Amino acid sequence: MKIIGINGSPRAKGNTRLALDTMGEVFAQEGVEFDILHIGHKLSPCSGCFRCAKTHTCTLPDDGLNAMYDQLIQADGIILASPVYFASVTSGMRCFLDRIGCIDMNNGRKLRMKVGVPVAVARRAGAVNAVDELFHYLNYAQMLIPGSLYWPLAFGQAPGEVAQDAEGIQTLQVLAQEMVYVMKVLDAGKAQVPLPPLPRKVYTNFVR
Template sequence: MKVVAINGSPHKDGNTAQSLQIVGEKLKSNGIDFEVIHIGHKAIHGCIACGQCRVKRDGTCGIKNDVLNGHIPALRQAEGIILASPVYFSGIAGSMKSFLDRLFYVSLSNGNFFRHKVGAALVAVRRTGGSHTLDGLNHYLTYCEMQLATSNYWSVVHGLTPGEARYDGEGVNTLEVLGDNMAWQLKMREATRSTLPEPQVVQKVATHFVRQDLK
């Protein structure tokens, strides 16, 4: 079993990365393979609503000239996904959001390949905006029917300069519990793999609120 984490911070060894290391150490101690892909320092285009992922259904995004498509196979094969972002203006870092918008659109357009995998999110923040950013990351996981791994508090860790997050005692404890809980859920998923529903068992119904008859 393997968990792939996405580091959405521009700093490869900053507090977001170190927070992921804390979770990863717990996962590895529970026999779970762990890998981090660092995308926060890349120039990543946002979704342009071209619809090519839905038309071609080849598991790729229609925007070919950046980093997303190179990472999709590893993320698709993983049993667990962790989304990790710093907080910029009380929200998800821009490159991370662009990456996730397109990644999860590709998943939904290709049989929802994240469905019933185990997902978790964590946030590194200097002072405030952590809960709002964590909520935004969790939207991706819950929308795609993933099994959400949680902890004994919100998985938000505080620090400014690289390494300070490790001095946030409660934050570190929260991340360690998250790692243990995620490992347990992955093992439960593996033990019941034969009962996992097939992708797209239920066809999604999509509507909007514009009514032509009210003009």
């Protein structure tokens, strides 16, 4: 089994990375493979061209997004982790979600029924809002979303400060444990219970 953690911070080794590493320690104990993808701050925004409806890949100039999507398809679990920027996720995470979301909904929804969790890291305010934003994406992609003893967030500003947030660290550790549990249950049941087929999606645009 494999989990991919998306680090949505421009700072590769900041608090978001620390939050992911905290979960990674649990995955290591459980024998679950874990990779972190640092998306940085160089992803282009979605252009809204909808060419991915035909090509099933993003046709913007290659900035690594399609390779990241391929890695997500191979994973059993996905963590979307972002620092809070102005009470929201980072613009890098936003670009990532818009483009991955568009490809996936046009590509047979390959992320469906994977185990996905949101994680937000903040200095003081906006973390629940950022968690909600990440949740909306995971839910749209039809992933299964376990919880923890608290909402999945931790507090810190300077790199490393999240380590001082004992409740946040415990929340992340329990979240990691819950993820592994759901992944194991899914893995055990997959052979016996086939995925229900998906109908062709009905689109009703509120235009009259």
